[in-house]
Amino acid sequence: MPFNYDSSISSVKNNTSMLWENEYLRKYILDTRPLSKRSLEKMLFSYELVAFKPDTIEDGNHNGVMVRMIDGSVNLHLKTEKYEFCTIGELLDFIINLDTEKSFLLQQGVKLLKYHERPLNIHIDVKKECEDWAVSKISANISPKNEMPTDENSNDHEIPLDSLFADISVSDNDYREFRGKIYAFALICAYELDKKLDGLRELIFSIGVDEDFTPYILRLDSKS
Numbered sequence: 001m002p003f004n005y006d007s008s009i010s011s012v013k014n015n016t017s018m019l020w021e022n023e024y025l026r027k028y029i030l031d032t033r034p035l036s037k038r039s040l041e042k043m044l045f046s047y048e049l050v051a052f053k054p055d056t057i058e059d060g061n062h063n064g065v066m067v068r069m070i071d072g073s074v075n076l077h078l079k080t081e082k083y084e085f086c087t088i089g090e091l092l093d094f095i096i097n098l099d100t101e102k103s104f105l106l107q108q109g110v111k112l113l114k115y116h117e118r119p120l121n122i123h124i125d126v127k128k129e130c131e132d133w134a135v136s137k138i139s140a141n142i143s144p145k146n147e148m149p150t151d152e153n154s155n156d157h158e159i160p161l162d163s164l165f166a167d168i169s170v171s172d173n174d175y176r177e178f179r180g181k182i183y184a185f186a187l188i189c190a191y192e193l194d195k196k197l198d199g200l201r202e203l204i205f206s207i208g209v210d211e212d213f214t215p216y217i218l219r220l221d222s223k224s
Contacts, residue, residue, distance in 0.1 A: 019217070022192050028185060030216050035095060035104040041088050044068040049109025052095055054102045062098045065109055066091070110216055113209045115164060119143045121218060122161065122207040124186045128200060133190040135183055140164040141206075178213050185215055197222070 019025045033039045035052065043050045044066065053063045064078040074091050076083045085091040095104055112119040125137040142157040165175045190203050206219035 018196055019189060019192060022188065024188060025185070025192065028214070028216055030110070031108040033106050035092070035106055037088055037092050039106050040092055043106050043108070044074060044088075047108050049111065051107045051109045052104055053107065054099065055105045056102065062102070062104075064095070067109075110208045110210050110218075113211055113213070115140070115142050115168060120164070120209070122182065122205075122209060122215070123158075124182065124205040124207060126186050126190045126203045126205070128190070128194070128202070133187055133194070135186060138182075174213070182207060182215050189217075189220075193222075 020029055031043070031047070033043065034055075040050075045068065048067065050066045051063065052066065062078075064076055066074050066076045068074050072086075074085045074088070076085065076091065076094070083094070085094065098104075112121070114120065120143065121141045123137075123139050123141055124135060126133055127136045138161050139158050140161050142159065144157075161179070165178075170178075185207075186203075186205055189205070190200075193203065194200050200222055202223040204221040204223070205217065208216045208218045210216070
């Protein structure tokens with residue numbers, strides 16, 4: 001039976017769980033878990049980068065990235081600030097106290113593709129016309145210099161995807177293959193969610209792309 005969330009995808013964990021049911025999409029979904037000391041320890045040992053974020057789509061604040069150092073300490077990057085923590089307990093308390101009224105998630109980090117040394121996300125708008133979904137807009141959003149990228153950053157600089165890839169020396173064949181992959185990826189997500197959420201008319205994706213040109217979902221908004 002379809003879920004009914006009043007056409008609102010408000011939880012990162014919820015949309016991840018719904019899309020995980022599709023075998024094709026699983027390879028593009030990052031390991032995402034509720035914040036806890038055990039999860040924090042396990043993920044910092046398992047992944048080179050670990051991100052944290054509030055489990056509410058509308059909140060783009062308090063998104064950070066962590067990396068475990070050889071000596072066991074953890075470096076954290078939050079907006080333009082960097083912090084170092086000697087213990088997992090100190091790190092956990094810091095994240096929780098960023099906003100004690102919100103629940104936080106941990107997510108496998110991605111080494112994002114860069115444009116002139118600035119990390120980028122790709123934003124895709126997908127709209128439903130009659131019973132069919134179609135990509136209506138696709139662009140690259142470039143993070144400000146020396147600022148950590150987040151799922152949503154009002155200071156991002158937007159450029160057309162064609163212009164971006166023309167400037168980073170990607171072959172025409174590789175670009176066509178990549179563009180086709182993210183179009184298919186976004187449309188499959190749309191049809192999958194349309195089966196489970198009533199009244200969807202538009203989906204807005206923020207896609208992280210790693211240095212091997214593999215896309216991953218960072219953020220997903222909906223409109224009815």
